[in-house]
Amino acid sequence: MSMPYQQTGNQIDYQEIKQTKADLKAEVHFIGQIVGGLDFQTDDGLFCELAIDCGDGWDLLQPGNNKGIQTQTSYANPGQLFSWGHPFDLHFSVSNISGWPKALLKVWRLDSSNKIDACSYGTALFPRSAGYHQITCETWTPTGENLDLEVRKPNEDLATNTDQFSKFDRSLDWRFQALSFYMENPPRLTTLAPLTTDKGDFARRKILNSISNGKVIIEVEVVMKNFKRLSFSGQ
Amino acid sequence: MNTRNYKKDISDQGSVKGQTNQNFGYSQPQQFQDGISRIQEEMMDPRNIQPDSMFLNFSGVLECGECEDEESLRIEYAVKYGGDDWTYLKTSNNADDAEPSGISQLSTSRNLHSRNIVWNFPFECNFQTKNIFGWPQVVVRLSGPDFMGRSVAKGYGSVHVPTQPGYHERVIRIFKPLPISGFTGFLGYLLGNTAELKNFDKVISSGEGREVTRVKSVGYVKVKFHVTLVNFDKFGYL
Numbered sequence: 001m002s003m004p005y006q007q008t009g010n011q012i013d014y015q016e017i018k019q020t021k022a023d024l025k026a027e028v029h030f031i032g033q034i035v036g037g038l039d040f041q042t043d044d045g046l047f048c049e050l051a052i053d054c055g056d057g058w059d060l061l062q063p064g065n066n067k068g069i070q071t072q073t074s075y076a077n078p079g080q081l082f083s084w085g086h087p088f089d090l091h092f093s094v095s096n097i098s099g100w101p102k103a104l105l106k107v108w109r110l111d112s113s114n115k116i117d118a119c120s121y122g123t124a125l126f127p128r129s130a131g132y133h134q135i136t137c138e139t140w141t142p143t144g145e146n147l148d149l150e151v152r153k154p155n156e157d158l159a160t161n162t163d164q165f166s167k168f169d170r171s172l173d174w175r176f177q178a179l180s181f182y183m184e185n186p187p188r189l190t191t192l193a194p195l196t197t198d199k200g201d202f203a204r205r206k207i208l209n210s211i212s213n214g215k216v217i218i219e220v221e222v223v224m225k226n227f228k229r230l231s232f233s234g235q
Numbered sequence: 236m237n238t239r240n241y242k243k244d245i246s247d248q249g250s251v252k253g254q255t256n257q258n259f260g261y262s263q264p265q266q267f268q269d270g271i272s273r274i275q276e277e278m279m280d281p282r283n284i285q286p287d288s289m290f291l292n293f294s295g296v297l298e299c300g301e302c303e304d305e306e307s308l309r310i311e312y313a314v315k316y317g318g319d320d321w322t323y324l325k326t327s328n329n330a331d332d333a334e335p336s337g338i339s340q341l342s343t344s345r346n347l348h349s350r351n352i353v354w355n356f357p358f359e360c361n362f363q364t365k366n367i368f369g370w371p372q373v374v375v376r377l378s379g380p381d382f383m384g385r386s387v388a389k390g391y392g393s394v395h396v397p398t399q400p401g402y403h404e405r406v407i408r409i410f411k412p413l414p415i416s417g418f419t420g421f422l423g424y425l426l427g428n429t430a431e432l433k434n435f436d437k438v439i440s441s442g443e444g445r446e447v448t449r450v451k452s453v454g455y456v457k458v459k460f461h462v463t464l465v466n467f468d469k470f471g472y473l
Contacts (some may be wrong), residue, residue: 031395034250035408036452045449062368072445074410083410083452085392086442089317091368110449115307131399208350212288221398223367226471 001081026094027061030101030126032220034071037107038045040214045073045110045121046082046184048216049185053196055099055174058103062091073110075160081217097232101126107139111184111187118188120213125220135218137180140210247368276399287365290465291473293396294359297339300456301350302389302409308379310456314360314396315440317369324361325433335360338435341379367472372394374436375456385427393439396460403460410450412429417467 037046049094050069052060060066071084092101102125109119122139180186193201194208253409278281297310314335316323323335339356362371377390397403412430414420423429434437439443467473 027396029370031367031370033395033399047446069442070446070449071442072410072448074450074452075413081408081452083392083407083408083450085410085439086394086445087372087395087440088442089368089370091366132397132403135256216293219395221370223370223398223472225367229471 005062024226024229026227026232027225028092028094028227029223029225030088030090030220031223032218033087034069034084035081035217035219036074036084038215038217040082040107040119041078041089042109042119043075044112045075047071047073047108047110048084048086049106050088051104051106051192052101053192054092054101055096057094057096058101059093059095060090061093069224097199100128102196103218104192105136105137105139106192107213107216108151117185121189121192121195122216124216124218126220130222130224130227132219132221135220136196137218139213140218141213142189142208142210143180144187144209146207146209239319248447273304281289284468286469288363289365289467289470291362291364291371291396291462292360292465293371293460293462294357295373295458295460297354297358298355298457298459299351299353299355300377300407300409301352302377302379302454304350304352305352305377305379305389305454307341307343308377308389309339310354310356311376311378312356312358313374314358314371315436316362316371316375317366319369320364320366321369321371322363324363326361336351367398370398372440373407373458374439375409376435377409377454377456381424381427381429383427387429388431388435389437391432391439392456394458397456397462400462400464403462405458405460407456407458408452409454409456411453413451 013064033116034048034050037048040046048071050071052066052068054060069086069088071086074084076082090101102123105122105124107119107121108116120139120141122136122137124137127133127135166227189195191201194205196202222234224232224235227233256448271279297312300308300310302308314323323333325333325462326432335358339354342352342354344350344352358373360371372393372395375391376388378386378388381387388411390411392407392409394405394407397405401451412432414423421431464473
């Protein structure tokens with residue numbers, strides 16, 4: 001294998017190019033935009049918040065701050081796309097493949113009295129192969145908690161443990177549902193932990209009850225550097 | 236092959252006492268008919284040269300589009316890119332070629348049944364870069380006459396240039412900013428001051444400061460891209 005030569009000016013001057021460690025590190029670029037939302041069945045304005053979550057081996061080089069994205073508020077006719085069109089450009093340096101980046105989405109509603117409230121949540125996983133991808137992320141709205149799932153020990157029979165019948169399932173209770181419908185404040189998550197497997201609190205997701213909601217469409221181009229050289233798949 | 240030692244050998248040869256023309260184990264350069272030695276030929280092979288930057292050349296056509304109930308529209312585009320690492324290579328010395336942008340003709344839909352407006356507006360750009368961050372995006376603005384004939388903005392949208400070489404088709408979703416209140420909207424409609432974005436190319440391409448704007452989706456524009464990448468494999472991307 002020949003050594004690389006640097007062409008300086010008109011002369012061909014052969015100097016050995018020293019390859020630094022950084023030249024051989026795997027890097028990934030996610031370039032794309034949050035296109036919009038579909039099927040949300042509401043007359044209010046919607047906007048989307050996106051937070052990037054990734055493992056410890058992933059270092060976000062550019063842009064410098066990871067404060068997340070908040071899109072513009074969009075209105076749409078029934079069946080039309082709520083268009084957000086928010087571009088993003090992420091540059092990661094990868095030292096450990098584990099914890100591929102995911103986008104934690106939270107869709108907010110802006111109603112006619114200019115009040116904002118949470119509408120739905122979703123997790124979109126970034127693609128693992130180079131090229132253009134269109135991701136459709138279905139979102140869900142929490143309707144309540146099922147706390148007795150926490151108290152009951154596994155493998156315990158319901159018939160023997162009559163204490164469990166005294167706790168009612170709050171989310172299916174008609175009073176709770178009527179209140180959240182007329183007051184227009186559905187329950188919201190206090191943290192985004194149930195959305196991502198990387199954080200510790202993901203196991204508490206089993207106590208949630210939710211209802212399906214619309215979908216968020218994201219277009220992303222993935223550009224990988226040195227993946228083939230390091231024998232990672234995808235490039 | 237170890238050409239570095241070869242160069243040192245040539246320069247050192249004259250300084251060693253009593254050892255002129257001695258061959259220290261390296262063979263003399265083999266002379267070919269056209270007079271270039273094998274080493275020089277190898278140095279001039281582009282596969283052995285490590286370039287110092289990558290080049291992106293793309294061309295495309297802003298083909299056609301629809302915007303709710305509009306009959307006549309023109310499309311303007313600007314290509315926005317990350318400022319520091321990217322250089323736009325101008326094709327001429329004109330001052331108006333400094334930033335890649337263009338304005339198309341005013342086109343009308345064919346009949347009452349179809350709202351499809353065709354521009355078929357071509358564009359081409361050359362970029363030089365060392366970094367992928369700041370990949371160019373095409374930002375478009377649709378404008379057309381209002382009821383008095385004044386030119387007002389009817390919609391905005393943006394799309395990233397594809398990162399893979401070859402032919403690609405994309406759809407740009409177009410949205411229109413909404414006025415603050417019904418009265419402002421009505422007054423703006425009469426005076427021709429509808430809600431518009433100042434410096435639309437900077438606002439739409441960066442995404443900063445758009446949290447409080449309200450928009451409505453109004454249509455789409457179809458774009459076709461042809462992309463060629465130069466030196467991307469030497470830098471590890473492709």
